[in-house]
Amino acid sequence: MAPTAPTSTLQTPGLKWWLTHLETDFHHENSVELYVGALKRRVIRNPVPAAVGTAQLFLRLISSYRFQSIRQLVDYISGVEERLSAARPREMSVRNMVRRVVGIIREEAENNGMGDQFQEALRSEDFEEALQGGPTALKKRPSLMTVKSFAVAASNPSLTNVFEIFSHPSSSITSSATSSPPSTGVAKPQSSVQHDVRPAIIQDIQELIEELDSCETNLAEYAMNVIHRNEVILTYGFPSTVQRLLLRAAQKRDFTVVVVEGSLNVYRKTHNAVMNKDTANEEDEDAAELAARKSLQDRGIQVIVISDSDVINFMGRVNKVILGTEYVFADGSLLAPAGTKNIVRAAKARNTPVVVLSGSYALCPITTFFEDQWIEMGAPKTVDFQEGYVIDNVEMPNPMVDFIPGSYVGYFVTNNGIVAPNAMYRATLDLYHMSECDLL
């Protein structure tokens, strides 16, 4: 035996683990499987880590995948996306990132005069086929690639489906809506397709990753627009996006912050955040960065923590509610940590404006019939497991997010500016270069 006690260590998988794996052990098939497993197991679990993990994965996939045509690349990406989304259908940032990547591919394809090829890759499924399919056909999520979504080039998006038939490949007489030079895709030697396009795509994806990393900082730029002097700001939990924004505003303005402690899922994190402590779960935060960050209190801002039940009392004295969110749908409705609904309803009752901070990874080009399919149910927390008799006879659902209709929100702060809820649709579609949202 060794002189010192031979101890062992563990590295709990998380985003860092995943990124390390990508750097050292990447294999185009195995890594995808591993990622699927990681998503299912919830080792990568919040929107931002999922977005970063996905973007990095695709960066490497595209770097290593050999494709002869744009169509092949797009098909491949689409296939991978299906698997990832099936693993965690509710973690929409995975899908969002893939959409961004496809948008990048399209842009680069067009820049290289291969716009047609891209169009060709987008044949939508025959609807007859979909109609005749059995119940399982229903379950298939709409393929990323449908004529509706991507058919129209950026230059002159027509907004009614009727007119989009022009982009149908069969109408070859009409030139495609792009004003780019005539396509020479066919004439080009096949092997050089990937050489032309790949470096540009990779660069764009790297920019995308940078954008993700700097999301919070970008949002914080709007601090001065959002927060005015001597305001009382209410926030739920204390997510880092809101924290950054407030810190930025604190540089120049004086205000008060009321932090609502949050539900059982959230309150511990809130307490830690208010005290500027390292939270063990925030693996995506660099410990050093966190330590360097000063707290609001250091900047002289008063921070008050209240419990959920007190909100309606405080709301009368609050000027503004600033919230973080997990996801925002195209119609302006959002998925926010459980307990937020309480806040916004109180705000509405008092006519207090609600501001929502949403990074670009959070915008989902999705419309939906049923909001409850997006609500992830966690482990029951209301009653302890120890209460054996109670848990035998009582059901304790624990939704981890709330669905909040867009009508409760005053405006959104996004990377690309301040947006009203009913214009969210437009902002989202522009971000993804799509013309319609997917219906899920």
Next chain:
Amino acid sequence: MSNRKEKKATPASSGGKKREGDAREIHRLQAILTDGFENRFRPLTLETPRCLLPLANTPLIDYTLEFLAFSGVEDVFIYASSHAEKIEEYIRGSKWNQPSSPIKNCQIIVSPTSTSVGDAMRDLDQKQIITHDFLLIHGDFIGNLSLDSVLEEHNKRRAISSKAIMTMVLREAGTAHRSKTRSETGIFVIEKGTNRCVHYEEVGTKDGDMTFLPASLIKAHSELQIRSDLLDCSLDICAPNVPVLYTENFDYQHHRRDFLNGVLRETDLYEMSIHAHILSDQYGARARSLQTYDAISRDITSRWAYPLCPDSNLGIDQAYSLKKGNIYVEDDVSLAKSTIINRMTILGSGTRIGENTVVGQSVIGRNCEIGDETEIECAHIWDGVTIGDGCKINNAIIANNVTLGNRCIIQPGSIISYGVKIAGGTTVRAGSRICNSSSKINDDDSDDEKRTDEDLVGIGGIGFEYEGSDDDDDDDDGLEGSLRDGLVFNMNHSNLSDSSISTISDDEDDSEDDMPGLKARLARSDSVTTAGSEDNDEAESWHKEASQSLFSAVEGDHPVEVASLELNGLRMSANASWHQVRRAVVTALVARVEQLVSKASKTIAAATETVFTRWSPLIKRTIFERKDQVDFLLIVQKECVDKKQGPTLLFAICQKMFEADLVEEVSVNAWWADERSSTDVGGMANVRKVTKAFVEWLAEAEEESSEVEDSEEDGEDGEEE
């Protein structure tokens, strides 16, 4: 993560990376995954290893491996003993064997001779696989707890003293919790502050609600917590000393009962300390018996083990979605318009359910066909099962490919194993265990002949009753233990479960027994472990006292219950074993018979008849299993050795006991064959010469008891041709 001392730059392709020249070694935690080595899931485990049984439609071992995966363990050694080839096959074909598996190194160690955790540990030590701290886990563990904090604490302790050899992970669970094993409640005595475990008792080994703790504990420690509310996850972080200790003490079999107890008791000798890590949030439990299996299934359906839930679809081709009320439905489930699915139900793909059928709180596997007008409640139905119309299934486990005809009623606690066919209109009585395979069930000839018991499965059915074998090593694997751990033992729902248990103990008079736990709890026979105490002086004096008091009761013709009460009181006060009780009973009764013969001039036969018939209830209360019966006969034999007319006495008693159903033919044969009975030492062989005839007769005779009466009158000398 907080434990990582340096940034890891090398790929982890195999476990045990040591960096040369580092002062501190960095070693990934390895896991040893063992079987529970218990037989509580028979007859389901006759063909399949326990860790491959499905719980909520996923094999148990998958849960364990998922847990290890999200804890970051990359090396797993699986110890397989029973049905090892099946485990191997499964792992080989599963996602854990793919290059994309998060567990980089999953090795199966086949060890067919291991029958306990102890054996596995010794084997481990021999093979020298482990050089660092490792995680000892069982293949039926399900949990979502985070090992980080546990490991951190453990390493802190190790850094201070290398004698802190083990950290047990325990979860708070209150006293009466569904996920705790009922048959063995572990009492942990823990020193507050250091969380060091200083004593361990398993209630259930001894009788009654009480247990005794050595007073020395209180003297040695200032503040102790005595916890009976802990759910033992059987998850330990062990130092490499642990397998070594097992090798040194080769009688250590059970990890807690033997090893833990042993180390704690010999603290002076070893100076090792064992610590407990008590969790009050997060989930961890072991499916070690049918009762816990059912409870954990319910826990999983209620999402306590999130993210280990059916709708996480951790299995490769699973596609569950969650609906309101904790209902999980996979793709391609076809429900009729009037089907009602109640809360906490899981439906696997390909299943079809008919009209007006109500399914609630159950797990239904894949490709099942369930007919119309059926009610299924709290059941576990695995894959490929066909259930007819109008059936009622309650609290049962129905394994793969079983067919149930129309209008079958499956009563609570039943277990129907693979491939059984139950004909229409049959009622499967509560607590039945029906199986269809002939592999390794019993050594008894009589059972081998039974292929199908039509009483049990109906005409046209296929299947027969599984009876627990006597050869199980572990004491609590007897039928009673498993019944207590069976599906329906629940203090709150008294009716059926009690009756299913009391048939074994055969005790109608127990209601008057004022020992509260006795009716609901069955004592384990420990005739094996207390053999030593026979020679004890204390035991002898107790024996005298007990037999005398009983004798006076018998003589004075006291009511049976009163005598029984007295006897019990005596037993509990001295903590006597059942063997001793039997001895006392035998002494008293035989003395009484003699008395009758000499004083009241009755024939031996008549006297025996009077005494043994009258007091048979009392005798029954001391006998629980076949080996107890054998034990009893041995005791009688021994007793008769010194008596005048001993042989005859023995013969008569044997006959009477057989008649009164106190012993079975099987036991008689076992007794006869037993060495201790046939040995020449102590006159044993002699005294049984006469009884030989009886035994031979038994072997030839049919089972009708009327014949026995004839033979009895044939002669007190018992010589028969």
Next chain:
Amino acid sequence: MFNVHPAHDRRARNSSLTHPSTDTSPAPGIVYSTAMGQFDIRSYYSRLLSEDSTKSMPIAAMESLSALCDASKATTIHELLSSIEIGSKALIASVPNSISLTAGCAMFTKFISAHTHDDPRDFGAFKKKLQENGHLFAQSAREARFKIAALGVGMLRDGEVVMVHGYSRCAVGILKLAAQRNVRFKVIVTETRPSCQGTKLAVELRALGVPVAVIDDNAVAYAMKKCRSVLIGAESIFADASIINVMGTHQIALAAKKYHRKVYVATETHKFVDNFPLDQFDIPIEQDVINFDPPAGFDGPMPQTELGFVDYTEPQFIDAFITEVGLLTPDQVAERIVAMRFQ
């Protein structure tokens, strides 16, 4: 606003019987003629409708106009375009008070003339292009209904109860498709007197095994709590996303709003119209609903026109539109309609 003719010649729109339009107007028959040929667009149109009762009027109109394109023997662009215009006007005149028909024709005309100015000298190519476009448009309009059904089945899941008013082919398409797929849902149908379209729907759905409850139109508010959502069609969708639909829709929408039930409108995009009325009585349809001086012999409510009475519902009562381009909120619909102007 559109021209409105007195309510003389009508045709029953939603019943399975179609009456050929009897043209008694003094205009010289709705016949397209040039020196080169004649094409009776009206009879073509009526024939289309009588052949296929599931076809809606706008679609029949588009197909007729497309056929007109094909049959045209015009030699100049101007001639061609103006003949289409005449044909379109003729159709509209034949069925007055039909906003959807009018809108369909207008959209068709707009569509086919878009992007046709690339090379005005090549008439052959131009005409060919026009015809192609015409077919495409008619085709996509036909297919729209199926796409809507495929999208709309998502709103019906196990255990859902939906309330339906009127008989809209798009809405019914959704229900029928879901029934085929064995989704276990239930429907509450309003009778929709006096045309009793609701009863007709109930019969059809029951034949497919769907449990249907038919309620009196008066019981809508009463029954509203028993359903989760309301599914209706629309005749036209205006630029602010308000709709015109069979009489009673507004009532249902009001009740749904009060009980926070979702109102979904299933409709094709070719029913979009680029203007909007201000209230119930500003809609471009003349109907004699409220009459204090009924003609002799009429004691009860005014008899309905053959097209049926319609009412107008404001956008704030509508939660979403199920269209072939996806699930759109009223804002999104309004945006699209305005953008149509710039095509």
